[in-house]
Amino acid sequence: MIMSFFQSAEQKKYIEKLEQAIQSFPERSEALDESKGFPFENIQELKDFGYPILTLAKEFGGQGGSLYDFLLAQEKIAEYCGPTALGIGWHVGTVLSLTEKRPWKKEVMEEFFKEVSKGSLVNTAASEAGTGSPTRGGRPETTAIKKGDQWILNGRKTFTTLSPVLDIFLVTAWVTDEEQMGTFLVHRGIQGVTIEETWDMISMQGTGSHDLILNEVSLPEKYYVMQKEPGKRIPEAWLLHIPACYLGIATAARNYAIEFAKTYSPNSLPGPIRDLPNVQRTIGEIELELAEARHFLYSVAGKWETQPENHGELSKELGAVKLSVVNKSITIVDKAMRVVGAKSLQRTNPLQRYYRDVRAGLHNPPMDDATITTLAKSVLY
Template sequence: MTESIGTDIYIRNEREAEIAQRSDRLAALFASRAAHHDTEGSFPFDNFADLRESGYLQLTVPRAYGGEEASLYELVLAQERLARGDGSTTLAVGWHVGLMHQLRFTNAWPETLYARFCRESVETGALINNLATERATGSPSRGGRPETKAVATEGGWLISGRKTYSTLSPILTCFTVSAAIEGTEETGDFFVRSGSGVRIEETWNTLGMRATGSHDVVLKDVFVPDDQLIHRSGAPRKERKPDEGGWLLHIPACYIGIAHAARSFAINYAQHYRPNSLNTPIAELPNIRRQIGEMEIELVTARTVLYSVADRWDREPERCKALKPELGLAKHVATNHAISIVDTAMRIVGAASLSRSLPLERMYRDVRAGLHNPPMDDIVVNGLAQRALDEVKLMNS
């Protein structure tokens, strides 16, 4: 399913090799279960048990709390290799390991709450996700005010509302939500534990990424203590560092991993399939070789952009803000190239690629989902255009 670690130029040292090896082992297990969870639309609890047992869930937790404190580059490597087995599981766990990476750098949570959750994640395998999207407001990146409400009460807050696209919802014991603070123009971010007043409405029945458990989460007068209010918009954020979005590279890493698996499947098929009209496998045909070459160009391009941006992010922390357009570029290139790669893989395999007995049709449906993960293509393109316009204007001034 994956090439030997020694041939992967993006593995630079022993630690990275160990991270890749773990992801490869898990990916092999997940690949054997992926079709079942996709068909059933079921949440892969078995995969998450393996992730917990392997230590993967503490990949980006600080060493001070028992984690591995992975760099952004290592996070990308782990996720890309894992996605070669199952895209749904990888995208879902990516929100947890990605958020833990983000929190390590932004100091967004009160230290006591952050330390407590880090230890809980390491000791019990607790997962976290930020539930922010709502049907009325769409993606939170578009700036809509949440319809979920927070009402002040003695000792804390009562939270009521509905969050959509709540990935990992079947397995989350805690999560964060954004809510409008009743009676004010402010909003707040709250740490919520599952329990009384929290229910999951199983709404996730989609074309692709069917096993991410991204159902609706409904909250009704859920009590949140004062010390679990992470932040309110009117309060100062003196200690919080800006979130420059590097952690979101877990998204393109996932889609490149799926594309890599599709490319490898198609090449293996071409090397072994020989119709009775030919004396050699179809891999020897000029048209098939051209298509393999085109897949390789797109895959190498996408991986080069992704890993180079992650490496620069780690090495040049003072330039993280300036690298934000490149983060968007990495996602744009990865997602669109992944769709093209899987499409070409299906052309190589032919009509058999439509069969549910082969993984390509699932991979094709899964990579389509990347178009709807942040940042969106239009935002990326507009941002790069603005940077180019500003650069030329400055040159001519």
């Protein structure tokens, strides 16, 4: 049994109900990977369960879930389907951030929350081919130009995760009149918004991270929702959903390896391979790394919630958690494959999918090199 990190009986009950609701996810995963499709059924079942409103404030019809609740749920969903977890995580995390900060004008903020309460899904569209990861500070090539009382957006966004089912895009663009970056709320159904299916990766195929194309998209003034203050970066604890996701994938690999070790008995041995010292050592290493990763993730999440006065000091640990947990998750999957052996490379074996999917975590923000540099500068200057 894996050590519990529940803070309350209510939390435990919620995750147990969620686990029952996602029982069908694993059986769809192989077909999803082979078809390069999108988990429409999984997303609908999560909607039916009410998961997309987990972090929406109760005053707007949500469940008022915390960061800690969110991470527990993300880890569990990823154990059953990594791409589904990563995809829905961007929506639930975005809602958590906006619920906590309320950074837009009240009218638009309440309109947005109402749409989410009725089932709308949202994600930020920030990445572009010409700028790379938005965390690197590149200037968007997508432009926003004021014409009369409307904003006109043109550009192409890459890695728009969950795009087949998104209703709202939060688009970053260069506001030419102001010489600064801004964020615009764009509804899927308006003229000039299209999705081009470009996602063709060996990892996380089911996230539907296609290109968003904006062609003369006209928006009213109120949907210019946020300006970015130059040089100011706000710590975003909700991004811990990324390591939580890859930890869930690692847990799935761990579970498979343990069951295999208990049941696989070649005729060269008197019993199952679990009796072999080298297998026991590898499984023991997996258990240690899994425990270390969980303690780091949930310790920082718990402190973030209970010690708001220490957010400045804790902010550098957010990146450290992502780096540590993702890299431990990669190692855990690798060791699980060593236990199982060559069978782990069969196309029908889920371990080869976990192996491909878990490596995608290296390319989610923040990047390892940036985290290491931040940690170094925090003590050197």
